[in-house]
Amino acid sequence: MSTTEATPGLALAEEAAPPERRAGADWVAHAVLILGVVLFALPLWIVLMGSTHDAATIGRGETPLLPGSEAAANYAAAWSRGTTGVPVGRMLWNSTVMAFCIAAGKIAISILSAYAVVFFRFPGRRLAFWAIFLTLMLPVEVRIFPTFKVVSDLGLVNTFPGLIIPIVASATATLLFRQFFLTIPDEFVEAAKMDGAGPLRFFRDVVLPLSRTNIAALFVILFVYGWNQYLWPLLVATSDEVETVVIGMVKMIGSESNTDWSLVMTTCVLALLPPVAVVLLMQRWFVKGLTETEK
Amino acid sequence: MNRKVVFEQKLLPYLLLAPQLVVTVVFFFWPAGQAVWFAFLRQDAFGIRTTFVGLENFQDLFADPLYLETVRNTVVFCTGVTLIALSLALVLAVLADRQIRGAGLYRTLLIWPYAIAPAIAAVLWIFLFHPQVGLFGRALNDAGIPFDYKLNGNQAMLVVILAAAWKQVSYNFIFFLAGLQSIPKSVLEAAAIDGARPVRRFWTITFPLLSPTTFFLVVVNLVYAFFETFGVIDALTRGGPAKATETLIYRAYVDGRINLDLGMSSAQSVVLMIVVIALTMIQFRFIERRVHY
Numbered sequence: 001m002s003t004t005e006a007t008p009g010l011a012l013a014e015e016a017a018p019p020e021r022r023a024g025a026d027w028v029a030h031a032v033l034i035l036g037v038v039l040f041a042l043p044l045w046i047v048l049m050g051s052t053h054d055a056a057t058i059g060r061g062e063t064p065l066l067p068g069s070e071a072a073a074n075y076a077a078a079w080s081r082g083t084t085g086v087p088v089g090r091m092l093w094n095s096t097v098m099a100f101c102i103a104a105g106k107i108a109i110s111i112l113s114a115y116a117v118v119f120f121r122f123p124g125r126r127l128a129f130w131a132i133f134l135t136l137m138l139p140v141e142v143r144i145f146p147t148f149k150v151v152s153d154l155g156l157v158n159t160f161p162g163l164i165i166p167i168v169a170s171a172t173a174t175l176l177f178r179q180f181f182l183t184i185p186d187e188f189v190e191a192a193k194m195d196g197a198g199p200l201r202f203f204r205d206v207v208l209p210l211s212r213t214n215i216a217a218l219f220v221i222l223f224v225y226g227w228n229q230y231l232w233p234l235l236v237a238t239s240d241e242v243e244t245v246v247i248g249m250v251k252m253i254g255s256e257s258n259t260d261w262s263l264v265m266t267t268c269v270l271a272l273l274p275p276v277a278v279v280l281l282m283q284r285w286f287v288k289g290l291t292e293t294e295k
Numbered sequence: 296m297n298r299k300v301v302f303e304q305k306l307l308p309y310l311l312l313a314p315q316l317v318v319t320v321v322f323f324f325w326p327a328g329q330a331v332w333f334a335f336l337r338q339d340a341f342g343i344r345t346t347f348v349g350l351e352n353f354q355d356l357f358a359d360p361l362y363l364e365t366v367r368n369t370v371v372f373c374t375g376v377t378l379i380a381l382s383l384a385l386v387l388a389v390l391a392d393r394q395i396r397g398a399g400l401y402r403t404l405l406i407w408p409y410a411i412a413p414a415i416a417a418v419l420w421i422f423l424f425h426p427q428v429g430l431f432g433r434a435l436n437d438a439g440i441p442f443d444y445k446l447n448g449n450q451a452m453l454v455v456i457l458a459a460a461w462k463q464v465s466y467n468f469i470f471f472l473a474g475l476q477s478i479p480k481s482v483l484e485a486a487a488i489d490g491a492r493p494v495r496r497f498w499t500i501t502f503p504l505l506s507p508t509t510f511f512l513v514v515v516n517l518v519y520a521f522f523e524t525f526g527v528i529d530a531l532t533r534g535g536p537a538k539a540t541e542t543l544i545y546r547a548y549v550d551g552r553i554n555l556d557l558g559m560s561s562a563q564s565v566v567l568m569i570v571v572i573a574l575t576m577i578q579f580r581f582i583e584r585r586v587h588y
Contacts, residue, residue: 025493029390030397036387037404040461043419046430050422063422063430109314116311121301128312135323137575141522141544142567145551145560146326146333166322169315186300199302228412230526235552246412250530253418261428268418275410283403290466291473 044272050265051075058261070262078266083252083259088267091245094237095227096274098163098244102226103219106170111211114177115203119189129178136171140232148235158239167232173218176292180214181207217289220282224275245271327568333561352562361538362546368452369542373520375456376463380516381509383460384467389497391468392475402472409465414526420458421531444532448539451532455540458531459524466519467512474508475501514578521570543567 045065050058053068078088117129140147147166148157156162184207192202233244243251249271252264279286337348356362391401411419424432426443435442444451478501486496502509525544528534534541534549541549547567551560 026393026395029393029395033387033390033401033405036383037401040405040408040464042430043423043461046422047419058428061427061433063428063433109318112311113315116308118298119301120304120308122305122308125308128316131319131324132315135319137572138323138327138568139522139571141525141547142564142571143323143326143330144548144564145557146329147322149329150322150326165318169318169323174315182298186298189298189300189302193300193302199304199307202302224410228410228415228526230412230414230529231548234529246414246526249418250414250526253421253530264418265422268415272411272415275412276407279410280403280407283406287406287469287473290469 047265047268050262051269053262055260055262058265074262074266075270078263078270082248082267083263084248084254086240086243086248088245088248088270090240091243091248092270092274094242095244095246095271097160098229098233099223099226099275101160101164102168102229103222105164105168106173106222107215107218109168110170110173111177111208111215114174114181115207117174118178118181119199119202132169132171132174134171135169140167144231144235151236157236158242160242163233163237163242166236167229170222173222176214176218177211180211184210213285213288216282217285217292220278220286221289223278227275330561330564330568333557334565335558336561337558348558352558353565356559356562356566364538365541365543365546368538368540369521371452372456372459372524372540372542373517375452376460376520376524377513377516379456379460380463380467381512384464384512385471385505385509387464388468388471388475389501392472405468406465408462409469411462412526413459413462413524414530416462417455417458417527417530420454420461424454446536448536451536451540455524455528455531459520459527462527463516463519467516470508470512471505474505478504511578514574518571518574518578521567521574543570 046063049064049067051074052071053064054070054073057064057068080087080089082088082091113128113132117125151157151162151166154162156165188206189202192206197205228246229244230246230250233242233247237243237247245267249264249267252267253259334352335347335349336345337352338345387405391398391405408416421429423429424442424444426432426436426445432442432444441447442450444454482500482504483496486500491499521542522544524542525548528540528542528545532540534545543563544567547560547563550556550563554560
């Protein structure tokens with residue numbers, strides 16, 4: 001240990017070329033990483049290739065690993081009619097609406113409540129904060145049937161509000177915004193007050209612009225969360241009008257004997273493409289958001 | 296904790312909090328309270344009369360050998376998913392953290408499975424392990440090894456564990472990589488100069504310094520395996536064959552949705568609530584410490 005302290009120059013030199021940098025070790029690293037990448041990509045590759053072949057090829061069990069000629073036909077058929085009576089285009093639209101509204105809704109109500117908790121003093125502030133915090137311990141899975149009953153009493157079964165509102169409260173988003181708001185310097189608030197700007201003006205002109213990165217990061221995570229919902233839509237969205245693509249996709253493999261496997265693969269590709277695209281395109285914000293919200 | 300300078304408005308903060316609190320009370324607290332209340336009630340066979348039965352639902356639940364079997368399945372499933380997803384992610388993160396060419400590309404190619412829904416991950420794994428249309432499933436059968444996760448309980452458990460872990464590796468990878476990058480390089484260099492080999496450096500320095508991340512991820516992975524894998528099981532095995540892959544969440548769903556046994560289903564919800572409360576408290580105690588770390 002003392003060696004580095006005595007000769008800082010040596011430490012700098014090591015930074016450029018650590019002592020264990022041997023070509024052999026690097027090759028092992030490359031080999032294992034490539035193996036990892038292939039392991040993760042293989043199932044995706046199979047459905048991607050499968051979606052370009054006809055149903056008979058896949059039904060015979062010849063899992064094709066090279067592209068075929070039926071891509072256009074498969075995607076057109078899935079998009080406009082599907083196999084269960086609901087066109088996949090319709091399911092994709094439903095999933096988009098649900099994912100977008102869940103993400104936007106969670107961000108909107110969390111940023112407002114975090115603003116209230118941080119920038120005001122009022123009776124019940126602590127209670128409100130703990131009430132929001134407690135929702136962390138009540139995932140939809142543990143309150144599913146009573147929640148369904150509430151939604152059904154309100155006449156919201158098979159509607160978008162019924163699908164979205166019961167999962168739109170977010171403790172994690174509120175905690176993240178609260179954490180961030182606490183770092184905004186007091187001088188900003190004082191300056192706003194001196195200029196005669198009220199709390200709503202301050203929110204719009206200062207807090208909102210400062211929160212842009214946090215909002216982007218949360219949007220990616222929450223969009224993926226919304227798109228991937230399964231248990232709640234399975235119960236509350238049973239009509240064709242609100243069927244989401246994840247539910248519809250699983251329904252297609254329900255009766256296995258006469259499953260149209262190539263259309264299943266095509267739908268699978270369509271179902272996973274939007275969230276994967278969002279994550280890859282917004283990779284930087286996504287990684288930041290994930291490691292900072294802790295969930 | 297608190298700001299020194301705040302706004303004075305009296306009504307506005309309540310208006311700002313209203314949307315969140317209304318949703319929280321109507322769709323979180325009220326149903327959760329009902330779940331707890333129903334756990335102490337029992338309906339007769341026709342759903343006409345409801346009586347208060349105290350802890351009887353819980354007694355029945357824990358006296359039910361099938362429920363205990365479900366607990367065992369859940370333990371096997373959660374342990375398997377957590378172990379596989381964490382160890383695989385750690386190996387990949389350690390390698391991707393080295394300054395090798397293309398490290399950024401590897402990262403991109405390893406994080407996308409995060410975006411896959413558990414139910415979609417299950418469908419992807421059908422095409423790997425289905426006995427007729429799956430790449431490996433058919434190869435195994437052709438090679439004379441009988442493989443059918445729809446008939447063999449152990450194989451079914453293996454496939455749901457692998458599919459659920461496959462989806463979680465990228466999440467763990469992102470956190471391990473962030474954790475590795477926050478370890479000061481000077482510490483590792485000092486050890487290298489003192490003659491510690493890479494493997495020894497990993498176990499004596501890197502791994503202990505990563506332990507906060509690892510601990511956090513263990514909790515998150517357990518929560519994931521417990522609550523978010525319903526889609527994996529529903530799409531692959533529906534809890535079968537012969538309930539071999541029925542976990543606590545799946546059983547609560549079957550009892551409430553298909554058997555329409557509200558009392559028993561609610562008692563199970565309460566058990567699950569206790570699990571999630573315990574896990575969340577462990578997680579937050581740990582984050583408090585992590586802030587200082």
